[in-house]
Amino acid sequence: MRYVSITPEEKRLMLKATGVDRVEDLFATIPENLRLSKTLDIPEAASETDILKYFHSLGRKNASAEDFEYFLGAGAYNHFIPTVIDSVISRSEFYTSYTPYQPEVSQGTLQATFEFQTLICQLTGMEVANASLYDGGSALAEGVLMAVRTTRRQKVLVAQSVHPEYRRVLETYAANLDIQLQELPFTESGCVDVEALERLVSEDHAAVVIQSPNFFGVLDDVEQAIGLTQSVGALSVVVVSEAISLGLLKPPGELGADIVVGEGQSLGIPLGFGGPYLGLFASKDKYKRQMPGRLVGQTVDSEGRQGYVLTLATREQHIRRQKATSNICTNQGLCALVATVFMSVLGKQGIRELAEQNLKKAFHLRKLLGDSLVFSGATFNEMVVECSEDPAEINRHLVSEGIIGGLPLGRYFPDRSNQMLVCVTEQNSLEKINRLAEALTSVKVTL
Amino acid sequence: MRYVSITPEEKRLMLKATGVDRVEDLFATIPENLRLSKTLDIPEAASETDILKYFHSLGRKNASAEDFEYFLGAGAYNHFIPTVIDSVISRSEFYTSYTPYQPEVSQGTLQATFEFQTLICQLTGMEVANASLYDGGSALAEGVLMAVRTTRRQKVLVAQSVHPEYRRVLETYAANLDIQLQELPFTESGCVDVEALERLVSEDHAAVVIQSPNFFGVLDDVEQAIGLTQSVGALSVVVVSEAISLGLLKPPGELGADIVVGEGQSLGIPLGFGGPYLGLFASKDKYKRQMPGRLVGQTVDSEGRQGYVLTLATREQHIRRQKATSNICTNQGLCALVATVFMSVLGKQGIRELAEQNLKKAFHLRKLLGDSLVFSGATFNEMVVECSEDPAEINRHLVSEGIIGGLPLGRYFPDRSNQMLVCVTEQNSLEKINRLAEALTSVKVTL
Amino acid sequence: MTRTSVTSILNEPLIFERSAPGKSAYSLPRLDVEDVPVEEILDSKYLRTEVRGFPEVSEVELIRHFTRLSTWNYHIDLGMYPLGSCTMKYNPKLNERVARIPSIALTHPLQEEQHSQGSLEILFRLQECLKELTAMDAVSLQPAGGAQAELIGILMIRAHLTQKGSPRKFVLIPDSAHGTNPASAVLAGYEVISIPSDKKGRIDVKVMAEKMSEEVACLMLTNPNTMGIFETHIEEIAQIVHQKGGLIYMDGANFNALMGYARPGEMGIDVLHLNLHKTFSTPHGGGGPGSGPVVCKEHLAPYLPVPRIEQEGERYRLNSDKPESVGRVHSFHGNFGMAVRALCYILSCGREGLKELSEMAVLSANYIRRRLEGHYELPYDTDILHEVVFSDKKQHKNGVTTQDIAKRLIDYGFHPPTTYFPLIVQGALMIEPTESHSKEELDAFIDAMIAISREARDDPEKVLSAPATAKLTRLDEVRAARSAILRWEP
Amino acid sequence: MTRTSVTSILNEPLIFERSAPGKSAYSLPRLDVEDVPVEEILDSKYLRTEVRGFPEVSEVELIRHFTRLSTWNYHIDLGMYPLGSCTMKYNPKLNERVARIPSIALTHPLQEEQHSQGSLEILFRLQECLKELTAMDAVSLQPAGGAQAELIGILMIRAHLTQKGSPRKFVLIPDSAHGTNPASAVLAGYEVISIPSDKKGRIDVKVMAEKMSEEVACLMLTNPNTMGIFETHIEEIAQIVHQKGGLIYMDGANFNALMGYARPGEMGIDVLHLNLHKTFSTPHGGGGPGSGPVVCKEHLAPYLPVPRIEQEGERYRLNSDKPESVGRVHSFHGNFGMAVRALCYILSCGREGLKELSEMAVLSANYIRRRLEGHYELPYDTDILHEVVFSDKKQHKNGVTTQDIAKRLIDYGFHPPTTYFPLIVQGALMIEPTESHSKEELDAFIDAMIAISREARDDPEKVLSAPATAKLTRLDEVRAARSAILRWEP
Numbered sequence A, B: 001m002r003y004v005s006i007t008p009e010e011k012r013l014m015l016k017a018t019g020v021d022r023v024e025d026l027f028a029t030i031p032e033n034l035r036l037s038k039t040l041d042i043p044e045a046a047s048e049t050d051i052l053k054y055f056h057s058l059g060r061k062n063a064s065a066e067d068f069e070y071f072l073g074a075g076a077y078n079h080f081i082p083t084v085i086d087s088v089i090s091r092s093e094f095y096t097s098y099t100p101y102q103p104e105v106s107q108g109t110l111q112a113t114f115e116f117q118t119l120i121c122q123l124t125g126m127e128v129a130n131a132s133l134y135d136g137g138s139a140l141a142e143g144v145l146m147a148v149r150t151t152r153r154q155k156v157l158v159a160q161s162v163h164p165e166y167r168r169v170l171e172t173y174a175a176n177l178d179i180q181l182q183e184l185p186f187t188e189s190g191c192v193d194v195e196a197l198e199r200l201v202s203e204d205h206a207a208v209v210i211q212s213p214n215f216f217g218v219l220d221d222v223e224q225a226i227g228l229t230q231s232v233g234a235l236s237v238v239v240v241s242e243a244i245s246l247g248l249l250k251p252p253g254e255l256g257a258d259i260v261v262g263e264g265q266s267l268g269i270p271l272g273f274g275g276p277y278l279g280l281f282a283s284k285d286k287y288k289r290q291m292p293g294r295l296v297g298q299t300v301d302s303e304g305r306q307g308y309v310l311t312l313a314t315r316e317q318h319i320r321r322q323k324a325t326s327n328i329c330t331n332q333g334l335c336a337l338v339a340t341v342f343m344s345v346l347g348k349q350g351i352r353e354l355a356e357q358n359l360k361k362a363f364h365l366r367k368l369l370g371d372s373l374v375f376s377g378a379t380f381n382e383m384v385v386e387c388s389e390d391p392a393e394i395n396r397h398l399v400s401e402g403i404i405g406g407l408p409l410g411r412y413f414p415d416r417s418n419q420m421l422v423c424v425t426e427q428n429s430l431e432k433i434n435r436l437a438e439a440l441t442s443v444k445v446t447l
Numbered sequence C, D: 001m002t003r004t005s006v007t008s009i010l011n012e013p014l015i016f017e018r019s020a021p022g023k024s025a026y027s028l029p030r031l032d033v034e035d036v037p038v039e040e041i042l043d044s045k046y047l048r049t050e051v052r053g054f055p056e057v058s059e060v061e062l063i064r065h066f067t068r069l070s071t072w073n074y075h076i077d078l079g080m081y082p083l084g085s086c087t088m089k090y091n092p093k094l095n096e097r098v099a100r101i102p103s104i105a106l107t108h109p110l111q112e113e114q115h116s117q118g119s120l121e122i123l124f125r126l127q128e129c130l131k132e133l134t135a136m137d138a139v140s141l142q143p144a145g146g147a148q149a150e151l152i153g154i155l156m157i158r159a160h161l162t163q164k165g166s167p168r169k170f171v172l173i174p175d176s177a178h179g180t181n182p183a184s185a186v187l188a189g190y191e192v193i194s195i196p197s198d199k200k201g202r203i204d205v206k207v208m209a210e211k212m213s214e215e216v217a218c219l220m221l222t223n224p225n226t227m228g229i230f231e232t233h234i235e236e237i238a239q240i241v242h243q244k245g246g247l248i249y250m251d252g253a254n255f256n257a258l259m260g261y262a263r264p265g266e267m268g269i270d271v272l273h274l275n276l277h278k279t280f281s282t283p284h285g286g287g288g289p290g291s292g293p294v295v296c297k298e299h300l301a302p303y304l305p306v307p308r309i310e311q312e313g314e315r316y317r318l319n320s321d322k323p324e325s326v327g328r329v330h331s332f333h334g335n336f337g338m339a340v341r342a343l344c345y346i347l348s349c350g351r352e353g354l355k356e357l358s359e360m361a362v363l364s365a366n367y368i369r370r371r372l373e374g375h376y377e378l379p380y381d382t383d384i385l386h387e388v389v390f391s392d393k394k395q396h397k398n399g400v401t402t403q404d405i406a407k408r409l410i411d412y413g414f415h416p417p418t419t420y421f422p423l424i425v426q427g428a429l430m431i432e433p434t435e436s437h438s439k440e441e442l443d444a445f446i447d448a449m450i451a452i453s454r455e456a457r458d459d460p461e462k463v464l465s466a467p468a469t470a471k472l473t474r475l476d477e478v479r480a481a482r483s484a485i486l487r488w489e490p
């Protein structure tokens, strides 16, 4: 057993020192009748060679971005991942270490996390960001709970154009804390219905949640929504599921958002069948003591040298137990490091150029789609299309051409069963974009 | 340009400090007429994405052990490579460092190399081993040159059953040092013709070179050959091209060899289209001051702590210049580290079990081949087969079944154009071995 | 600019301080569509001018920056990391390689089932293995960590009880429990009643029985508990709780002690969670990601999160049609990458291997206990399994605390154990070796601990001023919390 | 067992000392053929009982062993590594990734051409790029290092001259040349005539002209030479040599100074070698592997090693039918893996990039020279390109030598420069920064050098006793050579 380092002889010596004859004796504290008599119905140990064969065979049962061009986004995006990222996170110093509870021997993780918090603040335009939450869905839930905590109000308006799965996670978290979630409709532009918002929002509301670019890819009317929200003393929670968009778009912070939550997968994290991803959480400075999750702060050591530590721990469960701001303990640390390296690789120019490529390639598709576009609002790299035939059918054709098409909207919006949400990133080629347009509109593209 | 760290502004400051206006001025020392006026006919910089696409497309033009089962050996073997090896050599501490000329900051490389030298001594049964040479071919050449140096004799007998390419490299090295290379024939058993050896060898001979397992896979009559060689005061040089065989076979050292040279590719190094591989060089202790290449030795620091340094450097070109024992400078350091990790992973039991699996799988094929075997001598994991049809033809059929067949011997031995050298390793499956046997003998295997 | 250690550059600044205009570490393909100016595509009201503050560095600088930072971390591949309750075992390299196979790592969570059969098989097979290991009936791999699993587990209990009439009001939690337990219970809408431990370090059954009522939804226990002690009365406990119509949630963070020896499903547990990042060797990544499968009995299965992964003949499918489900806790399928590693680990170890792991983990903990009990106070003399908790009582006389002992261990080249937890032990030193270490490494750790106990007696200053060899001396946490500098500012 | 630094365990023993019977780090598939006992297959006379001394360790111990060792190395990813003549530039991660693509890394050198078209294209395209960069006509990628390339290059000259009548007897080599030059010349069967350098640090053309004769096969020069100085009289030199029927071999180890600015083929060079592990960023791997392409003019092409890689329309083939070839120097196609990395690098940099590299390398060297010339003796005030050589003359007065300065740099967190080479400079300090470093890093190095020159004056002891922060203090090399302990013994 290559994962164990104790030899039979050493085992003997250790048992002797411990004062028992057989290892089994150490388990005597488990009542006889509870001790397992049978051997586990799990295969015998497989060799490294067999393991690799097996998992490669499983891989061949998948379609993946290795062999297909993806136009599927909807909260998980196929972006370029710089090679250096894996070189950094493959250093065991980073990936095999624990939460930096002992700062003297964890300054690497701590400084990198402090850099992450700063980068997220810069990207979102907010004042403070935490060290990560699980994913976009739970980040939204934590954001709403924080708004409820701070405002001591129980009603929350959530735009229907927020990612449906995020909304489901929010429902799960809110279910038993008597929080009332109300839906906020959208107009034919795809933006939140501002009149409805004005009509619905009140002094009873803790928060209003909108997303931009929203689930339909539409750039929402964030500024106006925030204004209306704050006019009644509610907190504005803005969701971002496509972080790359912030390389180009005015960040929620600049527009006055109180809390920004979102998904950081676009920042160098592989599609990975949905996880591990990266929950982003940022807010205005005045709310920092209400924040969920870990925070790294700057300080000095006993000799006055600058260093970093986990701080404001009194918010957390291991100190405050049932009074904690959240129950989260293990977070997505290594994914935060990935995002830190990604943002550092791209830097000021790169993040902009990347965002522009997404915008321009998507715009090329948008032009080709013409009237098949469902919403009139401005978009970044995703858009909803009215299809000439059943979207699932179209996808089936596309697969044979090495293309994974968009998301049939019927899945979340039964009344939109003929619509497809498509995404274009810098990874998509002109040729395949044209092919997609043809398949969606059954109009031949001639360029 | 991401591989340069100087900004335009910093460039300006540095030029100023250096006292010139334009970078071009720094090249003024190159005569005008020699300065290149045109721009290089080399493509513009390609993005990381495009580079990866390009090399993957090249990969698709290859057959590789990723998709095919190989029965091709002949000096390059498809063995299992433990995953941990790449984890170790991917640490930049190892792969981006230079030759350990500054021992205080190179103890990692030095200790690992000292371990390598020891492991090679243990594997070959020799007393000293160096830190590596380029590959099996040049190792043979250096071995012969060392024998010539130490004996001050100019004649060398080389068995025809030594790897043909190694012999060609030897010829290149020996060409102008008036060394006479004479060929030593083999019998129908595939072993060196001992009578011929007895007849040919004389007081004029510096060395007799044999290989075991030899190029035909046959275990040669090493002990007897060594006896006859040393009886005339010549040095016995034994070549090993399949290092795994030493997990099971009596090592040349035990049989009295003076010098052992060979190829270490089998020890965890990927096929890699022929390189980088690993030249092995070991000898009796009394010859150590005649050795080519680097040697790491144990010593202490000024405080008496044990440490390691490059030693006996007076043999080398950077000190001794034209009087050096060899011109080699850069060697195959990282490949030696790979082999060190490989041998440590397998250890005493693993190397034996691995060798046994090779022997037993090859033996299974051997039984199936029966009379088609060309040589009667004992074999390890390679053997020569008389084919039912043109070997190249057979290989063409096999490819369609995911099999890369053996080496058509005609390539090196025109008179053996119907024969094929096949190799079976632990990587080959029973099913494919049977298929190979069928193809080679056109007899259906029924098991 | 002085740098004091050759294999570790100690004064690497923040990445922002390395930045200068014009440096870059990225490269992108040339745009292959018409290059329409951004302003013609989007109204300027949507646009920002730049991401102010974003760094600009070259690839070389970037690599050096993070390489230098990395050398400031202690890590498992360097030496023993005996954090109690965290199960810091070796993270096999094979897991990492397998998780990076492109056809496994690059699949989209929303792509059609028929294009995801490989990924679904991984999830399904792992679920089957976990069921067998725990003797439970159903699993969800969706929770991204133990804490989230706790929330889901309690929500499932709540849903179940609600169906039977009332969700009830309270959750019983031993005072030795991990902080996530009460926090999760509250998040699920319950109030917490704390149950004291008896003098053996176990749940005080008598008190528990008194507190148990028709108003109590469940008892949330950890077994073996955070003292490393097995709750021997588990059956009796379960009976008491079940009799009152309550359920039992087991925090399975310490499952590394039980593999092949005991199964929660046979102890009367209704639902539990496992931590793939503990028992099943997925790396902790400096804080995460983890994965917290929630595993339950048949009667709770209907409430598991959706989608569920089901097998139909040769094929696997995602079933979201579970009307009683408590819903989702993750946007997609949870931390899939951790599931890949865990399955790789289980198949690599095999049935015997998994059992051997638990044996060696328990043996190592008991060995440490025996060798250190003369030197450090043992608050409970109860038998333990996979971890041992000491206290600083003996050293306290000389003014040396758990904190000091922990920091001094750093100078001996070891990561400190978990400190000041569980809360029921004053100045707790919680040591969990796991099965990974050689006797040599264990002895080195034990010798260091003994040496420190001597220093505490003969030369306390040495211990009080530790660490002497780390990048920094002790950090001012009060100042950090007061000034709360949470980001770099130009 | 005391360990003194937390991020680096300093007392890791030899792997053999970690070994104990029964531990193992390997796993092999179960044998799928009949398990015939070895003794029934092979006569016992062939068999050994065991590989005596081979270690037995677990995977965890193995990883820790090599991880700990690794932390004792200085490396490029940590900081500046200004070894003159070695071109220690950044090794791009992308190269490493590309070289590991399975369909590129797992091909057999003897498999049929039609199954190796991808690999052959890599070799062919790299050759074409090197021809363009050097303005030469033909290339062989077979030599596994510069030294082997030198041997081949001279053998080609020898073959050429032999054909024209006589191989001749001598090779002219400047006294500033690298040791491999004379060693290779001798290996090719020639005697070496050393040519002195003039007071400018260049080849003394007058002396060279006198020594040049019909008995001289070739002049072997390095350009820019090991002083970093361009041989401005190269054309005149070539003319003199050619007039006497000799040829010119250029050691291209310093080609990093010339890319996009000058091409050997336009200077009268007949044959040269390049070092992919210097100019083209392939990693040095702690000593190797490298790769030394030999590049020549048409008249020497027939003598290149076989097989040659040729293009026929869309296809690439290996041609061994070159009767005049000097033969093979490698069992197969040379260090292919290095060729993959070099091509990846060339394509990543592109034509402008390559030129920029040389510019920044030359700028960095000149910047260092200017800033240090007041503090360290500059033996030649000649203009330099990519590297600068100082001497310890100034410090020698206080008994501080090059050796001491080098060791003291370690304490400042830098790898020392090349020392005591070239031999024409007493106590040479040979500094080659390459293009990789930021101005910040260069300034830090310069400041350290200046600080050391001050220390040499004010506090020589500090310098003489350096390094103070490395794993070890200075090692006893005499003792090492005398006792010559070259392997571990139980």
Ligand SMILES: Cc1ncc(COP(=O)(O)O)c(C=O)c1O
Pocket (backbone or CB within 6 Å): A328, A329, A330, C085, C086, C145, C146, C147, C148, C178, C180, C181, C222, C226, C251, C253, C254, C275, C290, C291, C292
């Ligand atoms: C006993 C116990 N319960 C629960 C948890 C929480 O698990 P996670 O960190 O995965 O959320 C932990 C982890 O620290 C633990 O030790």
Ligand SMILES: Cc1ncc(COP(=O)(O)O)c(C=O)c1O
Pocket (backbone or CB within 6 Å): B328, B329, B330, D085, D086, D145, D146, D147, D148, D178, D180, D181, D222, D226, D251, D253, D254, D275, D290, D291, D292
């Ligand atoms: C000037 C010079 N020539 C030749 C060589 C030898 O090249 P290699 O080490 O690749 O054999 C070197 C490398 O150190 C060198 O610096």
